Amino acid sequence: MGSAAPSIRLAGHSHPTLGLCFKLCSFAPDVCSPLTLAPERTVPTVSTQTSGVAAPALLDISIAHSPDSDDAFMFYGLATNKVRVPGYRFTHTLCDIETLNRRAREEAFFDVTAISFHAYPYVQDNYTLMPCGGSVGEGYGPMVVSARPMSSDDLGHIKLAVPGTLTTAYLALKIFNPLVETVTVPFDQIIPEILAGKYDAGLIIHEGQLTYSSSGLHKVLDLGAWWKETTGLVLPLGGNAVRRSLGADSLGIVTKAVRDSIQHALDHREAALEYAMQFARDLDARMANRFVSMYVNERTLDYGADGRQAIRKLLELGHERGIIPIAPKVDFVD
8 A cells, every 4th residue: 555645734824934824723623724845856765664554545644843944854754755654644734832732732633743842741641752853952952032131140030022831941941940920922923022122031942042143132041051051961842742542553653754754854964954944934054954953863863861861850840840730751652
């Protein structure tokens, strides 16, 4: 049985790089609109595994991730059908990470979804974690930036714009200083809102970590560096969760497909970067390559023992501090 061509749908707000508009991801699947991808170079197609599922029809697997260059790079192989799995068809939906966090928590809609690790305790009954596909800060991570120079001691006296209260960036910030006052702002509006004078400072994720200085903003705190200094561990930011109800066989097959997609991108870096550039907000090719290298690397193929330790440490500390009300029970597809 062959594998069908994948489909990609966008759910979100106007994308500055793609130049098209689409609605915020809602809880109705029909709000997503099709995305036409730019032409890409020819790269060999590989069938990476043999499906153990004997069925008269393809098994549809819905995958959701954020419209960012690093996620696009990871899913390049699957999204462009360079990596195929006999008997399976993968559909892709793109939403901002806080929307995905909340959708996973409220209805467990997607079979595979990118989530912030902070969100995992809220979805752990329905989802388990893949051991691959995560974004990990190796001594770097989300940053607090400001319009004027200030120290981290000043953060308890101002209101910060944050990209969502289920993001790992928010969790790390609250562990750093539980008294920080925050307001949620769409992640790609935080820098503009600071520049407009609406907020003194903001917590930035994604490509903003590389572009904030070009806007004249000042770094107040790098949470990834602080976490490394405090715990000696990497800062696990986001990962891929997969629905437990798929069953053991499909959990293994789909997880391997995602890992193979990551490996394919690493093996065909130039073509994968060209594809990912469609999602590289405000980054030129050099900066996009740097950003992708920060968050898609050998650790993305497997967290490693210390990476898994870091995930558990982060969530346990969040629970101990009263930030996460649910005791985390972290497990992985192995």
